[in-house]
Amino acid sequence: MSITLVAVVLALVLGHVAPTLVASLRRYAWYDAWLHWLGESAGGAWQARYGIALALVPVLLVVALLQGLLDGPVYGLVGLLFDIAVLVYAWGPRDLDVDVEAVIDAHDAPSRRAAIARLGLTGETAALDGPALVEAVFANALRRWFGVLFWFLLLGPVGAMLYRLAVHSRASEVLPEQNRRGTQVLTTALEWPVAQLMTLAMALVGNFDTVFTAWREAGGTRFRLDTGFLPHAARASVRGELAEEAEEYAEEGMVQAMRDLPELRDAMSLVWRILLLWLATLAVFVIGGWVS
Template identity: 60%
Template sequence: MFTTLLAVVVALALGHLAQPLAVAVRQYGWFDQWMRWIDGRFPGDGFWRGRYGIALALLPPLLLVGLFQLALDGAVFGLPAIVFGIAVLFYAWGPRDLDVDVDAVVGTDDPVARHAAAARLWPAGEAVSLTGASLVGAVFRNARRRWFGVLFWFLVLGPVGALLYRLAALAAEGDDSHLLPLDTRAGARGLLAILDWPVAQLMTLAMALVGNFDAVFTAWRENGGATFALDAGFLAAAARACVRSELAEEADDETESGVTAPGALVASAPDLPELRDAMSLAWRVLLAWVAVIALFVVAGWVS
């Protein structure tokens, strides 16, 4: 757990303080080329072009990382394993900085520039929407993809888990994923849905604890969160409900304080308040996860 906590702190710090380094390191062109090479080697019908064919692309890099992980376990008081874990988590995190992408949307009034900035929050080829509800869902989808999915599977499986999540996301939704055979891509999306389900459940639980519990719980239950269906749509629904309730509470507090008249409140509200509040909520959820990890570390030291 201490390794995980240290790796998360370092990954976050480097991502914010050394963004050029993050951009330079987090390059996945090799994986796209690897998938294209496999596709060229197996042009006819066969395992690669079936639903489980994505395993051919995932297993070699994951096996290599797994062997390194096993080889470094316990060596030199665990220091090489810590460094390796930090390196893999930093590589798999992101790859883009979510704060930077959200600030780019909020920081411009030009409709064309805003639409182009918002497109970075949607998978390649999907329609972009600038409505408040859509932006809240996009923030939490990206938070799951860029932060929480990598972090959860790093907690469960170590470095190989972080890389598994990142490569599965690239195969399912990456810029070049449309080049994969249809059944192969469908298999990648199915794998990603399996990896996402526990992540979305724990994100929603943390959201309920740091936000409006009643609103989050109701939205979670009404949108299939209480079932085992591999659909993480309940996460976006819970986030929208939480953001709506928080914005409503802010408006009520300002109105009751007498500082702002109800009519002026709407005019003076910050641009895209849902996006701002969704980003704040995502950070609070991440801090809750880190706090839980820290508690496990302290409990381990005490025992």
């Protein structure tokens, strides 16, 4: 767990200090080539619903083998460096807060649309729509940060690579239809517990009643592979926090300061608080000696 704290901090620092360099290192062309080769050579097994296992299992076996072999040399230092390297590689591939800051700092419409596109919003959805931006921030937080972090905590480097490659496979255009559906099911299964924990943390760092109500109304209480409750709870939480902020200004007899893209700013602030709560919880477990 202490490795995770170091690795997450390092990933965030590198994303700020050298975002272009880090993004260039987080390339998966080798995996795309592997998917393409399987599409040409694997035959009917690749066409099946769970054909993605043909792509994931060999890669994960190699990572697991390295994880085991490197755990012992030099008092575990080599294994520590390997764990950190894998987490930093699987993080992102672009750092979320850097992309959000680019949207806020954009001074003209074309550059702002380009920055918003890096959050996954294009076409009509690339307009400055507050709820859509909130959803984009939390969807990217799940894919870029929390999904990788959660599975790294459970399975180590194998878990981090499993989640990153599954998400990358879902976006690939070379998968056959049935294979793509199976990949979607796998990715949603990997994301469901993460989204639940993110929503719980959101309730703890924000307005608990607002988040809990939105989570329940969106079907978060039902045990099904659907993460739609997360954006619903996020929109409700951000909307509630902005309303509370306006009320505080009114009570103090002040005119609320005009801010550009308030929903986007508040969503990113909320994501930061969730991440800090996760890391603080990890730190408590480490200090308490419950985990190594």
